[in-house]
Amino acid sequence: MDKELLNRLTEKINKGTASAEELALFNAYMNSLSRADGDQDWAEQRMGGSEAVRKELWEQILPMLTETRLMKTFPWRRIAAAASVVLCLSVGGYYLLKDKTENPEVIAAKQQDFTPGSNKAILTLSNGKQILLDEAGKGKLAAEGNSVINKIGNGRVVYNDDRSLNDNAANVLNTMATPRGGQYQLTLADGTDVWLNAASSITYPATFTGKDREVEITGEVYFQVAHNADKPFRVKSNGQTVEVLGTHFNINAYDNEAAIKTTLVEGSVAVTANNQKKFLKPGQQAMLSSNTLTTKSVDINEELAWKQGYFDFTDADIKSIMRQLSRWYDVDVEFVGPVTTETFTGRISRGRNISQVLKIVEGSKYVHLTFEERRIMVRM
Incomplete structure (x- = not known):
């Protein structure tokens, strides 16, 4: 040249x-x-x-x-x-x-295209009733335990503690779950704010009673825990427990990822798994892989990119990239032939249609992508 x-x-x-x-x-x-x-x-x-x-x-x-x-x-x-x-x-x-x-x-030619994910989730009450939150209107959804459940806007549900209900709040558990292509925000009865990424869930008491606050998650969830020195907050995920008093942190616990990653943004947390315990400082991440718990320093902006509306890849292999796209766009992925060992780095908006994202990925010239209905075929 x-x-x-x-x-x-x-x-x-x-x-x-x-x-x-x-x-x-x-x-x-x-x-x-x-x-x-x-x-x-x-x-x-x-x-x-x-x-x-x-x-x-x-x-x-x-x-x-x-x-x-x-x-x-x-x-x-x-x-x-x-x-x-x-x-x-x-x-x-x-x-x-x-x-x-x-x-x-x-902008890619839209021969076949899928829009990005949006605010949608299913709320399951203690009696098994399910509420499709993207279809529900604003206002009161239900009353559970000593809490009134309100949808206050597109993509957010709030539990308001109301002792006047005089209900038996013990063991009243609710679950919020996002499908592939969904995300949602939740405020628990204690004031803790929760963000769910796609294909994720959280099970929690409608009202926190007793000496602690305990929830269980799958997928990826970000927490801003309301401080309460008298009631520790615990998050369980696939054999791991994170304990805090009041702090901001993210847990990535997808079943198809190689490790459970807990990233601390603010405050302090203790991560426990398999008789191992690690204390994190802001900017550190605990990784549970093959029953071993380790810690390292990470880029918080990269780890929380999903919450800010981006995919953020740093030395990511193509399988890792496609897993994220699969969850957000609700598509299946199939690899045809050998898979490249090359890794990639970049930041892409989650607000793009999938055709535009795939055009960017194909710009590497190391990956060729085609559609077959709701399936992406990946060839090297």
Whole structure:
């Protein structure tokens, strides 16, 4: 590629006016750098350790990105040669290009399309009655235990403690469950706020009685726990227990994920599983995998991207990406042939139709996606 063409592509990419074909051309050129032999190896003595530079670039550039294309690119040893070409971020060998959401070239042809998920859930009362919350009107839905259940807006249900009901509140359990393609917000009787991601559920007392507050979840749920020093708050999920007094945290406990991940945003929590116990500080994550509980520091923005309306991938393999898309768009996924071991990094709005998201994923040129009814066929 001659210098003049490369400069033109760079200018268009930085302005957000590059077409899909131009992005593909640029990406192919950058990937060719990683395969070419040469003397442009990463010079740590002159430029610093690659991991340190990666972290610094990530922290500086990520806040500027509202949405990104998902692409694979060249490894770290070629960044020095390409840094002057385009504003890019390489993370473990992959880069992000800023995606102007208003760019019409990004929009995919809608031969078959599915809209993104929305606010929908099913509320199951203690007597087994089910309420379809996306169809229910605002106002009082039911009374359970010593609580009145109100739908106060699209996507939110609130339990209001009302002792005048004089009901036997003990052992009155309710369950809220979101389907694939659903999300919902819930305020428990103690004032704790709960957000459910797609294909998730929470079972909880209509009124908290006794010495503690205990709920059980599946899928992914974010909590802002109302502080009560006299009543610890416990969350159970697949053999794990998280105990808090009042704090903000996220639990990802999907059955088809390799680990249960508990991420602390604010306050402190104790995570217990298989006779192991870990205390988390803000910005730390506990991982329960193969009956082993470990902790590490994580990027909170990445872990909570779903709550902010984004998919956020960092060195994510294609199977992990497709699991998230399957849950949010309520589609099945089938892999045809060998599966690539390449990983990808990027941020994509959950408000896009699935055709637009798949167009971004296919922009990597390492994945080819087709529809068969409500099934996505993935080929490498």
